[in-house]
Every structure is written in C-alpha cells, then in structure tokens.
Amino acid sequence: MGKTVFDLEGCDIAWCPGCGNYGILNIMKEILAELSADPQKLVFVSGIGQAAKIPQYLKCHYFNGLHGRALPPAVAIKATNPELTVIAESGDGDMYGEGGNHFLHTIRRNPDITNIVHNNMVYGLTKGQASPTSEKGFKTPVQVEGVILEPFNPLAVAIALDASFVARVFVGFRDHAKEVIKKAILHKGYALVDIFQPCLTFNKINTYQWFREHTYLLDASHDPKNRTRAFEKATETEKLPLGIFYEHDKPAFEEQLPVYKQDRTSVIKRSFRSEPIEILIKKFKE
C-alpha cells in the first residue's frame, strides 16, 4: 500500500499481530485516499473496544466516545455541520450490544453517515466474552457451556428497519470489501457495512479460514432493491453472503429537519440573531 494523507506517523498500534483490524485500517486509508476525501471535513466517531481504536491510527478528526455510543454523536455531528463526512466505526459489541437502541433509531433517522462495524463475533478488548453476533455454542469464560442466545443478525434487522444501504464484507476479501465500503461512503443516507474481522486471540472458531469457507459473494442476480429478497439473503446461515444486500434512496435526516428545510446553511455558520427571540418575548407581552 502506498502512503496516504491519512497515515499517522509513529503511532503505537495496540492490536495483536495478525488481527483483522489491520486489514480494515489499511482498507479505510486507501479508500479515503482514492475518494480524495478532504481530511479537514472527515470525522470518525467510535465507541470503545479494539475496533473502536481505529481512529487513533488514522490522521483524522475523531470523537472517540463511550462504549456503545458512537451513533448518537455521529448523528449530531452531521446535523450540526452537514458539510462534514461522518463515519461511525466500532465493534460488534459496541454497535449491536451496548449500543443496540441507537442502532435501531439511527437507521430510522437515515442520517447521511456511514456505519462500519468490525464484526469479530466476540468482545476483544475485554478478553473474549460473547458478543451479540457470537454463534450459538461459542464457549467463553462467561458463556462457559456455550452461547445460548440467537445470534444478532444486523443485516436482517437493518432491512427490517428499511435502512437505505445494507452490506456485509469480509476483510480477507480485500478488493470486494473496498468496493462495497466505497459505495457505502458515497451513498447518501445511512449506510451499514458489517465487516467480518477475525480475532486471532479470542475467537478460535471464526478464523480467516472459516470466513473464507463460510461466505460467498452475492452475484449480479441479487437485486438490492428488493427488500424481501434482501431479507431472505440476510437470513441465510449455511453460507453467509457478502455484498450489498439492500440499497435504495430516501431523503436524509438532516435534509428533513425543520431547521434546514428553508435554509441549508449549517447552524454553526449562522450568526446569532436576537430578533426572532425578541419577537417571541414580545408575544408574552400580549
């Protein structure tokens, strides 16, 4: 990989050698460079976890908030300054576990942000407990006899919520992953990309090898406009499809906010005006 403006010199990366996160980091830097993204207008928002450390290793603005709470600030950043490109990126536990409620309602809003989830099917940073996407039977120090909960299916849920862009990739299929994530970033509205990311240390089941064997790429016959088909694909379990499951246009959250309906200027660029307040105060004199 060549150098990009997003490279951060001399940072001490805290991930384990061989971790799937490195691949994602490289992919992200490349994509952003290829898209000629303006680093001054690009904000990463993340939570807490191994995945959530990614903005620390990129040269970019970031808001590295609380575990599970990447999406609310991301929505707010975009609404406060719609000129920014906002990427909310974190782990599966962060986005689908602790942050599950924001996942639901952010999709309902359809803000023009990209939501990238490193899905290693485990809690990496806290040393190997089950995540919402862990498969049944997955054994951990807490799930001693194996996971008994139905794995969370982020794609099916996003489709159920009529998300405007729903995709899944595997970091090991680099070119495919790049292509899909690029489209996600370019998509206007909320875009979910769930990335299969092997955790070498705590997930000995869902390895690079496993993902290679248990996934396949959606082909041209898949119509991403068809919601029911997309759902059907998302619920396949024998082999897990990769690609863009569902994609359609709808107005973004920011565009529809009353404050932006008449006037597209970001609220931070508007200068303070006392008149409307004075008019309101005057009404209380009647």
Place this chain on the structure above:
Amino acid sequence: MGKTVFDLEGCDIAWCPGCGNYGILNIMKEILAELSADPQKLVFVSGIGQAAKIPQYLKCHYFNGLHGRALPPAVAIKATNPELTVIAESGDGDMYGEGGNHFLHTIRRNPDITNIVHNNMVYGLTKGQASPTSEKGFKTPVQVEGVILEPFNPLAVAIALDASFVARVFVGFRDHAKEVIKKAILHKGYALVDIFQPCLTFNKINTYQWFREHTYLLDASHDPKNRTRAFEKATETEKLPLGIFYEHDKPAFEEQLPVYKQDRTSVIKRSFRSEPIEILIKKFKE
C-alpha cells in the same frame, strides 16, 4: 363481561374515557380467566406510560418498573422462578423506544414470557409526542412539521431476530385479539403481541375507524412457519395485516441456562449449601 378473579374492586382507572386500553384490560382479564391462570403464579411486569398502568387495574402480582425497562426484570423473574407465568406489558414508546435494546436482546434469549405492547403510535402519558411507531408526517407539539423518521416496525424486527412467536392484533377486533393473545400466552418461549390501541386524546389520525379501515386479518393461506413470508407480510403498509405472522418452536432461555440444565428446581427453592463453596475455597489452598 362476567366477573373474573382478576377484577380489582374500587380502583380508580386513570385512562381517558373511550381509550383503547380499557378494551385490552378487559380482554386480558377474560383470557386469563378462560385459561384458568393461577393468580398466585402470574406476574405482570410493566414500564411507565398509560399502557404500563394496566397491572394496577388487575388483581395480580406486578413489578411496575422503570420506563423502558419491563423486559429485563421479566426475564430475570422467569429465570429466578420458572414456575411463574410472566407477562411483560407496556406501551410502544416504552418497549420500542426507551426499551429498544432490551427488546432486541430479550428476543434473542427467547425466555418463556409473553410481551404485549399497546401500540397507540404516540406517547400518551407525556401528552402526545411521537413514538417510534408514529407514522411519517404525524404532527405533534415536538414533531411540529411532522415525524421524519421511518416508523419502527416491531414485527419485521422481531422476525429478523427470529422471535419464536410474532403477532399483531387490533383491540377493536375483540375475538380475534383474544384468540391470538391466548395463543401467545400458551406459546412456549418469547411471544410478541403488538396491539393496535387507539389513543383518543393524542392520536387523532390512527383512530378506531382508521384501524378498522387500514387492517385486515391474515387468512389460513399464511404459513406462520415461513420466515420470509412472515417478513413480507410484516412490511406491508397499504393495509396492515393482523394475526400470527411467525411462529416456531425453540428451546426457552431458562431451559438452557447452565444452572437449570441438570436440575430444574428453581434457584429460590434450592436450599443454601456451603459444600460447593468450601470445595472451591479449598482449591485456593493448592
């Protein structure tokens, strides 16, 4: 309606005259009587809102907890004493808004509880703001120019999570509603019943009349074992289907917990034994 053991004498019901909640209250009392439910073994769990007041008007055990937090105590009550019948009942804002994350993960657990949601598409108790299920364009004192978020589709989400029983009824179709809720209570595992419930005071759009005109009953041609079909039905918007969308068997949460795998006795019926602790302590001597 005749008298039932669940009638609570002399309670002052705080609902507005004509509210759909009265119909649900009566239905619930009748069903429980018809099922000969043992009042001593029946626990209602609710949150906060108009709907959430329902256990106050029934003669039953109840845990009327926090807004949005009915499901976690319900799961715990069932796991602590699996002999109890547990009904978690609350409003749409409570279950799908504030409580959204519990909704997701409770479904993944599949505890043997019944989850009844009074869906009036509005926040009643707090005087008329949008709820997650409010339709686009619905105007309220806060959503002044109308709701801009995609309405939350509880059925589609539940099906996406592979819930073991997913149904919707309308309180105005009394017999149908009774039949479905009865099945939900009898179902082993998590059962969701979303009940359309007109709010006379704050929802002037989705009235009794509106629901009558905008719903239809699923007929025998619908196969509730077919997940994709169920999803398709759940995403219909022209007219909203009522009935059991999706139903299948899977082991309940409690049954699979390590603590109950060998020994079905509820943890509260087991008497304290110091030996296993002493054995553990002894291990620390090695």
Place this chain on the structure above:
Amino acid sequence: VALPWQTIWVSKERRSYVSFERTFENDVSIVLAGEAGQGIQTIETILARILKRAGLYVFGTKEYMSRVRGGTNSTEIRVASRPVTAFVDRIDLCVPLDDKALPYLERRLSEKTLIVGEQQALKSSREILDVPFTKIATEIGNAIFANTVAAGFLAGLFNVDAAIILEVITRIFSRKGDEVLEKNRQAAQRGIDLAREACAKYAINVDIRKNPVVVGQVMMSGHDAVALGAAAGGCNFVASYPMSPSTGVLTLLAQHAAELGIVVEQAEDEIAAMNMGLGSWYAGGRAMVTTSGGGFALMVEGLSLAGCIESPMVIHLAQRPGPATGLPTRTEQGDLELALHAGHGEFPRIIFAPGTLQDAFICTAKAFYLADKYQVPVFILTDQFLLDSYYNISEFPECPKEIEHFIIKTTSDYKRYARAQNGISPRGIPGFGEGIVCVDSDEHDEGGYITEDNKVRTAMVNKRLKKISDLGEDAMDLELYRGKDFKKLVIGWGSTFHTILEALHRRGKSDEEAFLFLTQVYPLPDLLIDYLRKAKKVVCIENNATGQLAKLIRRETGFEVHRKILKYSGLPFTVEELVQNI
C-alpha cells in the same frame, strides 16, 4: 472581550419592586379545581391574560396528577395591585368544576372564601354562588363555551372593562374562525353580565387598583423562561426525550426551531440525547438537553464523558419527586446531590438554581456562555413548581445582541488538550482551520490520543480540575435580602425564592431576619461562610427530605445550619407555612 449582553447578569435591584404589604382587597387568590381535561387550563389562560391586560399583577401556578383525564387538579391565580409571585394556601375565590373539587380543597377553604360554580353539579352543602356556566354555554350553542363564560364571569368580578375582555377573547380565538370567535365573544359577554349582576346583587366587591405599567409587561412561565434563555444563550441544538416536567422547554424550542435556527431532535432515549449533545458541541454547536431526574440518571455516563473530553454541555434538569418514577407531575428539590456527583471519576461542573423567571432566563443563557468558556457541563436546576408557575415581570432581561464564542481556528499543529495555565485549552472544531481535533473518552495526551502514561494522567486530572477554580466575574453572586444586621439568616435555593421572601416580608421582622439566596449552588460562593458565621441562627429551607444544600454547605465550609425546614410531599411550600415555621 466586551460582552454587550453581560449587563443582563447584574443588578440585584431587579427584585426590589417586590413588596408584600397588602390588604385583602389588594391581593386575591383564585383557585380553579376539577378533572384533568375539564377546562381549568382554558379558563386560566383566558383569565390570566385578561387580568394582566387590565393592569393587574398576576401569578399562576398549578398542581396536577399524572393523568390526562379525570382525577383532581387545581390551579391558583393570584391577582393583586402589586407584584405577586408566590404560592399561598389561602383561597379567596374558589371555582370548583366538579363534585370532587370542594372536598379536595376543603382544608384550604375559610369562611371568607367565596365559592363560585354550578350548584347542581357540585353536590355540596356549602354556600355556593351559583352560576350556570354550562347552561348558558348550551344556550349559546355548545357546552364547550362554558369555559369562556366562566372566564368572562371571573374577569367581570374584577371589574375589568368589557372592551378589554373582548379584546383578549378576540386575540385568543381569532385563529379559530369567525363563528367560533363570535360564540366566544357572546359567552364572555354573558359571563361579564352575570358578574355585574352578582356583584350588584350580593354586594361583592373586589377592589384591586389597576396599574397601567403591567399591561405591556412580559408574562411567562418557567418553561418559557428557560427555553428563551437557551435561545438567548445561542443554543442551536437540542436533543431530548420527553419527561415531565422538562418537556415544556423542548416543546417551545421545537415550535420555533426553524426561526431560531435550532436542530431539535427527540432522541430514542436520554443516553442518546446526552451523547448527541456532546457530538454537537464537538462539531461547533451549542447544545442543551432538557430532562428530569430519571432521565438525567441515564445521562450520568455521558456527563462523565463531557468531563473527560472537556466538552461544554448545558443540562436543564427539571426536578420532580423521586426516587424512580416517583410523582411525575409534582415538585421537589431532590436532585442537587445527584447533579453534584453524577458521573464516575472526578471533573468539574457548575450548577445554577434560578429562583425567579428572570433568573431562569439569565442562568440558562449564561450556562451556554460558561460551558463554552470553561469547557465544563453547566446545570440549570429547576423543578415543576418553577416551570409551571408564571407571572408578569416588570423588567424582563434584554436579549443579548451578540454572543461571544470561544472556538478558535486551528493551526496544523493544533492539540486539543494543549497545556494551559488555567487548565482551559483553546477549543477547535473539525473543519475550521488546519488542525485535526481529536477527543477521547480514554485518558489522553495533549493531542487527544490514548495514553497510559501516569505522569500525563496526573497532569490531565489537574488540568481538568483547575478549570473552574476561578470563575471570577463570571460567578453568580450571593443575594442578600432584607436586614443587613440580621440575627436569623434564612437560606434558600431555586424555586423557593419567592415564597421565602414573601413569608419573611409578612413576618415583618426586617431588622432581625435576612434571606440569603443562592442562584449558583455550585461552586458555593466564597462569601457564604462570612454570612453564615455572622448569623445567630441559620435556617435552611429546602423542598426535599434530607437538606441537600445544607449538607453541601457543611461539606464545603464545615458549617452546620441550625435548623432545616423541609417539605417533600410533592407540593411546594406555601407562604403561610413558612410564615409560621421560619
């Protein structure tokens, strides 16, 4: 930098007009009571506006149940020839709307109370001035006009000119179409006629001097004052989740979002609301959340995040009785300690507790300024009583013409947490300047990157804690009322202000008793201890069960107040009970 609008923070004289000497004739307390949804609020709105328009001082407040229909609620409207701003127990004019109302108000009725209502509906053995509001309304065409008849009648009792009454009626109903307006005018007129008749017949004489200055004054509620204060503070982002009694602020700002330039979003939960607020400040917005205790409890982690990333934040915490759901529509001052200690770990904050509507406006506006300047969370602690009360305000604070921002344009070597003498590093935002802006909930170095270096950690803690060690000019002063040579010193904070002050006036011991009021509850003003030491007896009055301010004072100064007057029934103090208990 000169702050043209800073002038609005000063001037303790703004309350000097409050004087409570009066005779019964000059100060009448009307209480309307009935079921939720029965029309109390309609009567109240019409009546209060008429009375003020007529030149009468008006104060209104309500107590109501957590239900939409039924139950029993009541509203008090005090009408006087001088400013009135406090809640009294006494009822001069009682207007029961259903048969549960009189038994409900029983304790507050005296021989002097005049009861006005529809005899038949009230099923009471008391003497009631029977006015058939509903019958008349039906004659006009619809029982719904009964409220206007009643409002007209009551206004009539106060000798308000018919022209004024009809002017206000017209203003209120003109949007509803000609027919509705005309019917309401008729209804009001019928009410007025009945009042004239009754006054003549029964020699009812309500004698309150009218004052033309009142006519053009602002009359608003605590909800309005906080919401407008936010706007005046330059608020441009509000994310909140509905919760009584905080929702009024959200609603008012939502209603005017477009013209005020505010992003208003109903969040999925309070956690989201708080984290959205922080995101907005990060991006250069000026955000507020408005919530109550239970909602704020969910923001506690987010508050700690504000502390860690040194984000400004404005929190309107509208208190109601807890714990848990408690009494959703009632009042209490039970969350001071929570506001003070919320958030894991250690970081600074500022807490305001306005006592007047002017203060509510000023504190809220000022909260944005301080949050931005000191990069800390700032609380406005109100409660249901303050928020649901309204009165006319002789001098409403002026709205600032400009707002001072503390955002800098970044250079390429920008470091968000650069060392700074006073702990306050210049705050940049993404997209404004050459630098990158990195904020992290983990402990971080100057650049905002994760660090585990224990020296950097210690330095960062010191930096954060230092920020508000000197608020200087920006601090809100203590306010001392009445005798400087006091022996007894009464302390209060927040919504009890007016009630305490009126009670002290009524007690009349102006040389011996003084009132020390804290708008800025934290950090406690330095001078506080001097006042405390000077007093022979210090009495702390709080609308809670454990005396949270008293505890804070002791923690900070070692001083133990001599007596606490506490109330935690869900109702505010009345002037009468304080007159007696102080």
Place this chain on the structure above:
Amino acid sequence: VALPWQTIWVSKERRSYVSFERTFENDVSIVLAGEAGQGIQTIETILARILKRAGLYVFGTKEYMSRVRGGTNSTEIRVASRPVTAFVDRIDLCVPLDDKALPYLERRLSEKTLIVGEQQALKSSREILDVPFTKIATEIGNAIFANTVAAGFLAGLFNVDAAIILEVITRIFSRKGDEVLEKNRQAAQRGIDLAREACAKYAINVDIRKNPVVVGQVMMSGHDAVALGAAAGGCNFVASYPMSPSTGVLTLLAQHAAELGIVVEQAEDEIAAMNMGLGSWYAGGRAMVTTSGGGFALMVEGLSLAGCIESPMVIHLAQRPGPATGLPTRTEQGDLELALHAGHGEFPRIIFAPGTLQDAFICTAKAFYLADKYQVPVFILTDQFLLDSYYNISEFPECPKEIEHFIIKTTSDYKRYARAQNGISPRGIPGFGEGIVCVDSDEHDEGGYITEDNKVRTAMVNKRLKKISDLGEDAMDLELYRGKDFKKLVIGWGSTFHTILEALHRRGKSDEEAFLFLTQVYPLPDLLIDYLRKAKKVVCIENNATGQLAKLIRRETGFEVHRKILKYSGLPFTVEELVQNI
C-alpha cells in the same frame, strides 16, 4: 434469630499476625515485566503457587495496559518469611521479558536489584544475569516452555526443593496431557539446575525462612474473594456486562454457575443488568451486579428504582480511573461520591470498602444479608488494585452453613409496603403465600398501588429513609491499628489498607501514629468523630484527586482533616511513598 455464620464478621485480631519487621533477606520483591501476552502471567501463576507450597508468604499484584498484546506490563511478587500484603516500589529481583521492560522499570531499579533475563533480547547496558530461557525451551522442543524454565529458575533461587516444584508443575499441567506435562517438568528442572548453578557461581543467596503453616493456606485474589463472598452470601443470580476490572467476579461465578446454583447472564447492557437484578430479588432471588464506574453510571436510574420499590440489591462496584473510559485497567478510588449519591430522589444505601481479601469475602457475603434484611442497595466498593492482588491468608473466614432469609409467606391481605416501626415492611414474593405482591416505581400506597396523596407520599419518604437509621449489631466497626495514644491519626478506606499499615509499621512511631480504617464507608460509624477529635493531626489517604472520604467526613461531622495524601495517576500507593509522606 441466631446467625450461625455471623461469627465470621467479627474478630479484629484476624490481622494481628501482620508484622513488618524484617531484614532484606526476609522480604524479596520480584518484578516481571514485558509485553501483554508474553508470558508474565504464566510465570507468575506457576511461581506463586510453588513459593506458597514451599512455605513462603507470597503477595502478588500487577499493573497492565488496556491491550491484549504488546505494550509493557509488570507484575510484582513479594516473597517473605512473614505475611506480606502490600505493594512496594523497590525491586530486588527484576525479570524483564523484552527490551522495553528495563527502561520502563528504570526508576524502580537500584544497585541492589538483581536483573535476570536473556541478555541478548534485552539490549541493555546494565548488568544482567543472563539466563537463556528461550534457548533452553527450544532445546526441550518449543519456545513456549520458556515460561516454565523461568519459573523453575526463580523458584530455584528461593531454594525450593525440586520435588515441590515438580509437584506443583504436575498439578498445573496434568490436565494438558502427558507430553505437555513431561516437557514442562523438564523445563522446570532445567530452570532449577540453572538456578543452583548461578547461586553457586555468583554467591547469590536468598535467605527466607519457610513456614509450614503457609502451605495449607488459601491464596486468592480480590476477584476470587468477592466472587466467593457472593456465593457465601447466598447469591443465586448475577447479571452483568463485562467491564474491567469487574469482570473477574462475573467469570468466576459463571464458571461455577451450575454447582453453585447461580443464574449467570451476560446482559445486553448495564441498564438491563441492574433491572434484571431487581427482577430477580422481586421473585425471591439474591442478585448481584458486578461493574465498574462507567457501567455503574448506567445503573443509576435502576438504583433509584431499588430505592423506590425498596428492593434489596448488591452492587460490586470495581473502581478504575475516570472520568469516562479513563484508564480501563488501572486503579483509583474515584467513585465513592458517585456510589453515595447515585440515583435521583432520596433513599438509603450502605457502602462497604473492604481493605483485605478476608474483608472482601466477608463484606460481599454480608452485603446480601444486609440488603435482604434492610431492603436497601448495598455496595461493595473495590478497585483494580484490590481485585488484581493476591496473597496467602492465614485464617480464611469460614463459609456460613446456613443463610438467614427475610422473606415472609404472605397472607391474603398482604401489603408490600405496610406501615412498620423501623420502616422495614415484611417482604413477600410472588407465589409464596396467599397475598399479591405489587411493587411500583411511582410513589405508592401500602399496597404498592400508585398514589398522589401527599400525606402518603411524606409517610413513604420517611419510611424509606428510616430503614438504616439503626444498623446496630450489623454495622461494621471502625478499626483502629497501633497506638491508642496517638497524636497523628491516619484514615483510609478500601484497597489502601495494607499499604498504609505497612508504611506506618515501617515508620515505627507506633505510640504517636495510629491508623483508623473504615470498611463501612457509609453510613459513617458514629464513633468516628471521637477519634478525629482526639487526634492532633488527621491525615486522610485516598487514591483519588479530591479526597472523597474527607469530604464525606466533613459533610457528616463538620470535621476537616488536616492533610490529604492523594494519588490519582492510575497506580496504587507504594509503601515507600507513604513511609515518606505520612
């Protein structure tokens, strides 16, 4: 009712064995340092077990980064002829595992420090006793055995019999199959041989008297002590969300869920965990949550619910440095005030902060008893330092044979919140008796039904606040150590216990200086003020930045401590710094 197990709470003598008079020879501090995942923990586990088995007193603690691989972590193992339980700065035997370790430990190395390691890998100019662990391991068959070689070597330095070393090795590795076991035995033997050789060659002489009583003693960590304490308290329900440093407790209980009879569930978030816990108590369970500050911040609303419905609850709050994510794997005592004030509204709670592992066990068990008896939330406040430390315990408290329950069988007229003299209404559960059990987060009447009656409200607040006004026998006493005729009184709470005590011993001024330790931080013991007044100088030692206990003491007693010794770098105090600073 006689509590057969109450005996375990008593006896202050349990610590009297702690004496710190020693010569260098009798007390050796080993520090292992290297990257995460490099094997520190393996060496440590093997070594500590061998040393204890050999009759040596062992104390271990670690400090590590919030990452799974890389970085630099270190572990201290103190080995002595008498009980050792505190963290020292001094390093006698340093075992660096990579080239970053020595620079990292630089400040702590002295001339007396013996450095042992693989010279080549360390790239250091220091004198290093070169032991080719990896080379030997590779000879045996795999570099992985290097850890066992190292453990064998270190044990060899301490003159432990080869037989004992091999016995422990066998115990640890026997589950892993014959081959792995055999290789490890070889590795250990090679390590032992090398040590013998080195001792002889370089005249290294580690002289620590062994004591046979140690052999059979319990050696466990804070995690273990809290988890076993929960089991001993009759815990049968744990819902939690992973968060350092609280997860160890969850893990241990999960591992033994079936045999201990505990429902263990990883909740979707901390809000769920807390609300599940309350549901379980409602149904008759005995529930605990284990979390850290940030997770607890999310439980604040649920705590308030516990207060309102008068539910018992046990909260293990494992502190780490905040605010926000802070330093996830480090230590701090920064959440006392949060525990004290968490929850909107006013309701009682009890807070324990164990200082020893025995106390951690006892407090946790007792928390269940008190929560059940007084129907209040009870906190066990620990921190990373306490939890990650371990040592051998001369007298481990006995596990109770029985548990006293406070659940009653209901009658048909049962009322959950029936009036009660002491505020504590008998607690029924659904399905046990004829009554119905109704609990409500709204204010409620005796039956648990919603009420807005202000008299009932006041009565309910009083009832709730009254519950812990007299803990009587159940209170944990203050503990005073050393001279009764003290001039200087040092106060501490929680994990600083051992370090303070050892520091005072080393200072030797036993007549002048005493140590007052609080296990029960809230309610503060009544006698506290007498001790404070008696002292000429009171010094409060806390592992936080603002002196939270000192503030609490002032709030409750008016007493201002004279000096605070505070540390908030993320690291625990060392004995040396306290010796110097007290």
